[in-house]
Amino acid sequence: xxxxxxxxxFIISLLYGVMFSAEYDVxxxxxMEDQLQSFSVCNGEYFDDELSLSKLNGDLNGGHYFIxxxxxxxxxxxPCVDYAMGPMSTITDEWESHTNVSIITSLSxxxxxxxxxxxxxxxxxxxxxxxxxxxxxxFMGWFGCCGASEGWPSTAFLNQDMEVHFKSNYMGAYEVNxxxxxxxxxxxxxxxxxxxxxxxxYEMDGxxxxxxxxxxxxxxxxxxxxxxxxxxxxSQEQFPTHTYSVPGTYYVTLDVSDQYGADxxxxxxxxxxxxxxxxxxxxxxxxxxxxxxxxxIVQVANYIxxxxxxxxxxxxxxxxxxQxxxxxIVQIANFILYN
Numbered sequence: 226x227x228x229x230x231x232x233x234x235f236i237i238s239l240l241y242g243v244m245f246s247a248e249y250d251v252x253x254x255x256x257m258e259d260q261l262q263s264f265s266v267c268n269g270e271y272f273d274d275e276l277s278l279s280k281l282n283g284d285l286n287g288g289h290y291f292i293x294x295x296x297x298x299x300x301x302x303x304p305c306v307d308y309a310m311g312p313m314s315t316i317t318d319e320w321e322s323h324t325n326v327s328i329i330t331s332l333s334x335x336x337x338x339x340x341x342x343x344x345x346x347x348x349x350x351x352x353x354x355x356x357x358x359x360x361x362x363x364f365m366g367w368f369g370c371c372g373a374s375e376g377w378p379s380t381a382f383l384n385q386d387m388e389v390h391f392k393s394n395y396m397g398a399y400e401v402n403x404x405x406x407x408x409x410x411x412x413x414x415x416x417x418x419x420x421x422x423x424x425x426x427y428e429m430d431g432x433x434x435x436x437x438x439x440x441x442x443x444x445x446x447x448x449x450x451x452x453x454x455x456x457x458x459x460s461q462e463q464f465p466t467h468t469y470s471v472p473g474t475y476y477v478t479l480d481v482s483d484q485y486g487a488d489x490x491x492x493x494x495x496x497x498x499x500x501x502x503x504x505x506x507x508x509x510x511x512x513x514x515x516x517x518x519x520x521x522i523v524q525v526a527n528y529i530x531x532x533x534x535x536x537x538x539x540x541x542x543x544x545x546x547x548q549x550x551x552x553x554i555v556q557i558a559n560f561i562l563y564n
């Protein structure tokens with residue numbers, strides 16, 4: 226893009242800001258109309274395809290408050306490219322795992338020359354930056370800083386009340402991280418969201434167990450479930466049904482996560498099952514030949530070492546603890562020696 230086109234685009238961006246929304250200064254609250262405006266998410270993981278500032282407002286989303294940093298950039302802006310390749314990579318990695326901090330890039334003029342995904346790959350960040358497409362220069366009109374000569378890139382910070390806390394240009398990663406830490410401290414308990422709590426009940430029918438998810442979260446929605454049934458099997462369903470091969474006591478765990486990426490508090494139960502084995506072979510008889518002997522020990526050892534899988538692998542868990550390990554070999558050997 227030549228300099229004349231860049232200048233024209235910049236002038237148009239400023240006109241959009243003047244025509245459609247007043248610029249917010251430090252101390253101003255973002256009005257509800259602007260909070261509700263929706264923008265397409267074009268890069269990075271997000272629980273929805275659209276993002277509005279209202280979704281970061283704890284008074285509107287169920288009580289999950291955010292400190293928000295907004296990098297306002299355009300794809301033709303060389304200083305914006307430098308900022309994406311430098312400080313934004315460090316900032317994204319620093320705060321990606323904090324569930325009460327939102328780091329957003331508002332990107333205008335896609336494909337002049339960068340696409341959204343190309344912009345997301347500019348830096349060295351290990352995390353995918355969250356980028357929204359702003360074709361009408363709304364964010365520059367709202368939060369642009371600090372004068373026409375140096376508007377791109379701009380950086381704006383919103384506190385938990387959707388109040389403009391600070392605006393600047395070309396802020397280094399150290400400055401940004403320090404400012405966010407101070408804002409979190411000012412936010413206090415509002416920016417310490419309780420994690421989701423996993424919980425489940427279950428119903429047994431022989432060796433088949435139906436699990437009932439009862440997980441809860443005070444300020445978010447549980448959207449991820451990871452079950453470990455204690456016999457080597459797992460599930461990511463919310464309400465799984467699992468059939469065990471042999472009776473026994475199994476250590477079952479449930480881990481959950483919410484739409485903000487927060488991991489919950491694990492819940493577990495020891496579940497004791499009685500009934501006839503559906504394995505098709507007695508415990509220890511992994512060959513299925515009706516005898517427990519040295520051949521079974523060899524095959525269980527190969528199974529543990531991941532060399533081969535016996536015909537009746539379900540019979541390898543002789544101790545019925547949900548795991549196949551050296552203890553099973555010891556117990557099988559004892560059975561052979563004393564029978």
